[in-house]
Amino acid sequence: MEAIVLENISKRFGTVRANREISLVIHKGGIHAIVGENGAGKSTLTKIIYGMLSPDSGRMTLMGRPVRLSSPRQAIQAGIGMVHQHFMLIPDLTVAENIMLGDERSRIFAPLGIENTARNIAGVAEEHGMHIDPFARVGDLSVGEEQRVEILKLLYRNAEILILDEPTAVLTPTEVSQLFDALRSLRAAGKTVILITHKLDEVLRVSDTVSVMRRGRMVATRPTPEVTKSDLAQLMVGRNVLLRVRNPPETPGRTVLEVRGLTCRDARGGTRLSNLSFHIRAGEIYGIAGVEGNGQSELLSLLWGMRDEGMICSGSALLDGVSLLGKTPAEIGSLGVSHIPEDRLRHGVVPAYTISENMIFGRHREKMFHRFAGFDTNGVDDYTREMVRRYDIRCDTEADPPLSGLSGGNQQKVVLAREIGRPGLKLLMLAQPTRGVDIGAIETIHRKILETRDRGIAMLLVSAELDEIVALSSRIGCLYKGTIRHEFSTGEIREGRSREQEFQKEIGLHIT
Amino acid sequence: MLKKLLPLATPLLAVTAALLLSALFIFATGRDPVAIYGKMFAMTLGSDYGAGQIVFRATTLVLTGLAVAIPFKVRLFNIGGEGQALAGLLAAAAAGTALPEGTPPLLAITFCSAAAVFAGGSVGLFAGWLKVRHGVNEVISTIMLNFIVHAFVGYMLTWHMAVPSTVHTTEIIESAKLPMLDGLLGIWKKSPANMSVLFALAGSLLCYIVLFRTRTGYEVRAVGIRPEAARYAGIDARWHVLGAMAAGGALAGLAATNLVLGYKHYYEAGLSGGAGFLGIAVALLANAHPLWITASAFLFGFLEYGGLTVNAYVPKDIFMIVQAITILMILALPKLPLVKRLQGLLSPRSEP
Numbered sequence: 001m002e003a004i005v006l007e008n009i010s011k012r013f014g015t016v017r018a019n020r021e022i023s024l025v026i027h028k029g030g031i032h033a034i035v036g037e038n039g040a041g042k043s044t045l046t047k048i049i050y051g052m053l054s055p056d057s058g059r060m061t062l063m064g065r066p067v068r069l070s071s072p073r074q075a076i077q078a079g080i081g082m083v084h085q086h087f088m089l090i091p092d093l094t095v096a097e098n099i100m101l102g103d104e105r106s107r108i109f110a111p112l113g114i115e116n117t118a119r120n121i122a123g124v125a126e127e128h129g130m131h132i133d134p135f136a137r138v139g140d141l142s143v144g145e146e147q148r149v150e151i152l153k154l155l156y157r158n159a160e161i162l163i164l165d166e167p168t169a170v171l172t173p174t175e176v177s178q179l180f181d182a183l184r185s186l187r188a189a190g191k192t193v194i195l196i197t198h199k200l201d202e203v204l205r206v207s208d209t210v211s212v213m214r215r216g217r218m219v220a221t222r223p224t225p226e227v228t229k230s231d232l233a234q235l236m237v238g239r240n241v242l243l244r245v246r247n248p249p250e251t252p253g254r255t256v257l258e259v260r261g262l263t264c265r266d267a268r269g270g271t272r273l274s275n276l277s278f279h280i281r282a283g284e285i286y287g288i289a290g291v292e293g294n295g296q297s298e299l300l301s302l303l304w305g306m307r308d309e310g311m312i313c314s315g316s317a318l319l320d321g322v323s324l325l326g327k328t329p330a331e332i333g334s335l336g337v338s339h340i341p342e343d344r345l346r347h348g349v350v351p352a353y354t355i356s357e358n359m360i361f362g363r364h365r366e367k368m369f370h371r372f373a374g375f376d377t378n379g380v381d382d383y384t385r386e387m388v389r390r391y392d393i394r395c396d397t398e399a400d401p402p403l404s405g406l407s408g409g410n411q412q413k414v415v416l417a418r419e420i421g422r423p424g425l426k427l428l429m430l431a432q433p434t435r436g437v438d439i440g441a442i443e444t445i446h447r448k449i450l451e452t453r454d455r456g457i458a459m460l461l462v463s464a465e466l467d468e469i470v471a472l473s474s475r476i477g478c479l480y481k482g483t484i485r486h487e488f489s490t491g492e493i494r495e496g497r498s499r500e501q502e503f504q505k506e507i508g509l510h511i512t
Numbered sequence: 513m514l515k516k517l518l519p520l521a522t523p524l525l526a527v528t529a530a531l532l533l534s535a536l537f538i539f540a541t542g543r544d545p546v547a548i549y550g551k552m553f554a555m556t557l558g559s560d561y562g563a564g565q566i567v568f569r570a571t572t573l574v575l576t577g578l579a580v581a582i583p584f585k586v587r588l589f590n591i592g593g594e595g596q597a598l599a600g601l602l603a604a605a606a607a608g609t610a611l612p613e614g615t616p617p618l619l620a621i622t623f624c625s626a627a628a629v630f631a632g633g634s635v636g637l638f639a640g641w642l643k644v645r646h647g648v649n650e651v652i653s654t655i656m657l658n659f660i661v662h663a664f665v666g667y668m669l670t671w672h673m674a675v676p677s678t679v680h681t682t683e684i685i686e687s688a689k690l691p692m693l694d695g696l697l698g699i700w701k702k703s704p705a706n707m708s709v710l711f712a713l714a715g716s717l718l719c720y721i722v723l724f725r726t727r728t729g730y731e732v733r734a735v736g737i738r739p740e741a742a743r744y745a746g747i748d749a750r751w752h753v754l755g756a757m758a759a760g761g762a763l764a765g766l767a768a769t770n771l772v773l774g775y776k777h778y779y780e781a782g783l784s785g786g787a788g789f790l791g792i793a794v795a796l797l798a799n800a801h802p803l804w805i806t807a808s809a810f811l812f813g814f815l816e817y818g819g820l821t822v823n824a825y826v827p828k829d830i831f832m833i834v835q836a837i838t839i840l841m842i843l844a845l846p847k848l849p850l851v852k853r854l855q856g857l858l859s860p861r862s863e864p
């Protein structure tokens with residue numbers, strides 16, 4: 001039976017045709033993946049299904065009945081739920097309270113019966129293999145657990161169709177497996193799942209059907225067992241994509257960053273970094289492999305001059321002999337350091353600012369953008385146009401719309417372009433550089449990273465994707481409990497690339 | 513075109529709705545709303561003197577409105593416009609009496625204005641400092657500073673500065689007085705409208721330019737919209753908090769040019785007339801946009817003086833209710849489903 005039938009759905013934003021005459025059938029009781037380049041129109045399509053956007057034209061049929069949803073509230077009543085990339089939970093309430101919020105199933109003055117509900121929630125969660133304590137405070141949960149709460153929230157509202165927009169981008173590999181188990185279990189219970197992702201392996205692993213979008217059109221819908229990864233890549237991008245870039249040998253120069261004996265204790269006395277030492281030379285990429293929460297974010301914020309309140313640190317971090325500790329982000333940036341934070345859409349941009357305003361955000365102190373007390377708007381526009389071209393950012397530069405009008409992946413590229421383009425760059429710190437971008441863009445970004453390396457720039461790469469670490473790094477430090485537990489040399493990595501699977505397992509041993 | 517006008521729709525709708533509701537009130541007090549409104553328009557916009565009164569009131573409100581709007585851009589709610597304005601009024605009066613008679617006008621006016629700006633700015637800056645240094649919530653500190661300044665100004669007036677057996681200070685020197693627009697241009701006969709209206713307009717324009725055309729404004733707005741991202745971009749929010757509070761206080765203080773240098777020529781108890789508080793409403797109505805604040809201030813000036821003109825027929829309190837209803841309407845209207853649907857229809861999503 002068809003859960004959703006879309007006929008000729010179109011949606012425009014100004015001159016951008018985000019969805020063009022899309023027709024699609026989504027079967028009940030299946031997991032339907034949607035893939036496509038950044039800006040292909042995936043999020044737009046799902047937002048239309050969820051009633052957040054209304055289409056300019058086209059029809060939608062839900063469980064055999066024609067519907068017109070004009071708000072998420074109506075969608076939820078019709079049995080459609082969506083998990084957004086940024087969760088909308090209240091940190092100070094418990095899991096059960098968050099789930100019940102806005103849907104208390106009793107009259108206002110009746111007791112909430114939270115005990116009962118909590119038991120129900122725990123029951124439903126267990127049933128689908130999602131372990132969660134209904135009385136835990138949401139603020140204390142990990143990202144993966146928060147996502148479970150969002151899913152449970154939808155189940156509690158009797159959603160029959162669940163839409164997940166890039167749910168795996170923020171998860172660790174174990175959490176991804178757990179999520180997929182839950183999705184399979186939901187499928188077995190007759191629910192329908194629509195899943196957007198950029199990771200083709202995940203599509204093959206979990207979906208029954210896959211649809212490919214390109215530049216606003218639906219170009220193919222196939223049963224998953226009938227396609228291969230390179231078929232999908234070809235359909236998405238329209239050309240052959242290198243799933244792995246060629247990594248020519250590096251020629252490292254002088255030592256640029258020298259971190260020695262870094263030890264940090266947080267306000268509560270817990271050790272976050274312990275006697276951490278490594279160095280990075282010009283023209284090499286130092287990869288940090290590790291499970292999230294072993295000190296990656298502390299290391300990066302420390303090197304970027306953003307020590308948390310109450311954190312006490314000792315040791316040293318020298319950039320060409322100049323200490324970075326105790327300096328402000330502005331000072332560190334002017335020394336020739338760029339930082340691409342992990343959560344770029346929150347920390348790297350101002351969504352209400354235009355593309356060109358974002359293209360100089362954090363670099364707005366540079367003389368080249370200045371004219372009197374304001375900005376040299378023509379200069380900034382030219383620079384933006386150049387970067388948009390070089391990084392293949394899909395947007396309308398002439399109109400220079402607010403950044404929020406760009407697709408998620410294209411927003412990421414703006415940050416990347418800006419930070420790699422910093423003049424006098426010596427050290428580039430990258431956290432999860434390809435999170436949320438499509439495979440074509442991964443190829444472009446990996447090329448840019450290697451190009452930048454070969455310009456003689458030292459790079460610190462933190463990534464949860466072992467493939468990425470192995471493919472790009474000159475040396476790999478295995479971070480465990482705040483210290484580098486093992487380091488792989490350039491020779492070992494070159495040799496390891498020829499037996500990828502085993503090598504990744506070896507790295508895995510050092511980080512758990 | 514439609515897109516440009518859309519932001520205007522809500523305030524206009526709110527004002528219209530408020531006037532209609534108020535008509536009901538007037539009707540309920542047993543009078544004919546049409547006649548009352550007719551009289552009100554005739555005596556304000558329809559008369560030279562009335563128009564001048566609106567200009568005079570709007571001048572103060574532009575400045576106290578900006579005093580709220582500027583800190584608002586860095587997510588601070590400055591309730592202290594009243595205290596900052598009071599400090600400015602007293603400082604201007606004191607400066608104007610301290611100068612020797614015969615000081616050249618340009619010098620005298622500059623000196624008095626600077627004193628007012630400095631006094632108001634310091635009060636604002638102090639609240640900013642409390643926030644940055646000790647994390648004191650600015651709403652609380654500015655309210656408390658209102659009390660403190662109010663008491664201090666009262667004390668200074670009664671014990672040190674008042675002309676015996678009056679509640680006002682001695683008059684400022686002749687050359688520190690701002691010319692009346694009546695005398696200068698021959699318009700708005702005998703009304704208190706004076707040259708300081710130019711200061712207010714310049715202030716609003718300057719705020720607009722600084723906020724939207726300079727690098728400082730770029731940073732300030734970023735701090736307001738995305739504080740975390742601003743931090744990563746190396747923008748030190750603390751300086752912007754201090755700057756915005758000081759600028760807000762200074763603008764409120766500048767109201768002294770209108771009330772002291774332009775109108776009364778001395779400080780007297782109650783001179784501010786609550787304009788500092790009304791500034792909050794002015795800023796809200798304009799959505800804290802420095803240019804729209806001018807329009808908003810004129811509307812409130814109109815309501816304020818309009819209420820006075822029909823005082824004999826309808827209690828002035830009715831017009832205070834109109835003002836309050838207008839604000840509530842503005843806050844509530846965009847939330848109504850009907851209005852949302854209207855905006856949806858008007859929004860430019862399906863242009864060919």
Ligand SMILES: Nc1ncnc2c1ncn2[C@@H]1O[C@H](COP(=O)(O)OP(=O)(O)OP(=O)(O)O)[C@@H](O)[C@H]1O
Pocket residue numbers: 013014016017018036037038039040041042043044045394395404405406407408409410436438
């Ligand atoms: N609110 C908006 N205003 C203007 N343009 C928009 C808006 N939302 C999306 N667009 C445009 O519509 C197109 C499709 O965007 P959409 O977010 O659907 O892409 P996507 O396939 O989800 O991409 P990604 O993988 O990067 O998330 C993009 O070109 C984007 O710039």
Ligand SMILES: [Mg+2]
Pocket residue numbers: 042043044165407408409
């Ligand atoms: Mg998207």
